[in-house]
Amino acid sequence: MHELSITQSVLEIALRHAEQAHAARITQLNLVIGELSTIVDDSVQFYWDIISRGTIAEGAVLHFERVPGVLRCLNCGHTFPLNGEDFSCPRCGDRQVITAGGDDFRLDSIEIET
Amino acid sequence: MTTRVSVVEDILSANDKLAASNRARLDAAGVFAINLMASPGAGKTSLITRTVEALKDEFRIGAVDGDIATTLDADRIAAVGIPTVQINTGGECHLDAVMFQSALPSLPLDDLDLLIIENVGNLICPASFKLGVHASVLIASVPEGDDKPYKYPVMYRGVDAVVLNKMDVLAAFDFDVDYFRQGVEVLNPGLAFFPLSCKTGEGLDAWLAWLRNEVRKYVSGDSGAHS
């Protein structure tokens, strides 16, 4: 579990952007988490409530947009969602596939009061 | 009134930047670094001691050992006679670029060709945190089961080689090597795969040949060691 250090990074990034925008308060954070990232959003929320205390982000609401894992077939180019155990291409059956999305772990935007 | 401020920043970008600076430091000294990742007990330390014993007359080798609390593994590696730095992560489940950076000044980088890093025993977390190495190797072992690549696809992605250790106990487990290999290769077409046993030494030669070749290519080649 590394959600504490991750959540600290989220706070740092949010505070830096809020300061640049001369914010008095941060009310919401919009995070994007890919299915292939190893982040557990409940833990981020748990640590957030603790570490945001006493900052202008205290009480801000975290929104998590989940992005599904996506694979791409190297044989026919088809892209398809990651579906559990079977990684083979649903169109041509080939097993040579690579990941093509779902790694994301990003802060997209924040809502501030000035 | 609230306003939306666009951020679009990767949460791990600070770690990634530091990893790049670690990499530049290794390149300036001409050191090829590999990161070994695996579940607890898969055989990371055993593979390191085996590898060092086999290659220490050819290359100048150093090690970094990440451990949550003890120095047991670092002691085992240092006993083979190479410079070893222990990083106690203080409970963290993985090494990150900051911890790796802090270990570098304690190593004689200018006198090394190869640096082997033992990450914390954990199959999930280390994959997300870049250190700044040249190759990542995942060690799996037969007792863990042949379905692991299907259950932890993240971990098996982006590695350069997979070692399947403890082949000596294959008969005692329902482990289908072909099924395992397919699961590993499916998200990593062209990946190097080494079934071996650190106990009997079976299969070690192929692994050593691969590593030897990677280090030689790096040391002799366009490694960025010019700066």
Ligand SMILES: Nc1nc2c(ncn2[C@@H]2O[C@H](COP(=O)(O)OP(=O)(O)OP(=O)(O)O)[C@@H](O)[C@H]2O)c(=O)[nH]1
């Ligand atoms: N049968 C068998 N046992 C092995 C083999 N390689 C390692 N072991 C045993 O597996 C146990 C764990 O090996 P280590 O090398 O300490 O594993 P590790 O991954 O470094 O473990 P941690 O650092 O604690 O996560 C030890 O008891 C080893 O003797 C092997 O090829 N065959």
Ligand SMILES: [Mg+2]
């Ligand atoms: Mg060990």
Ligand SMILES: [Zn+2]
């Ligand atoms: Zn296809």
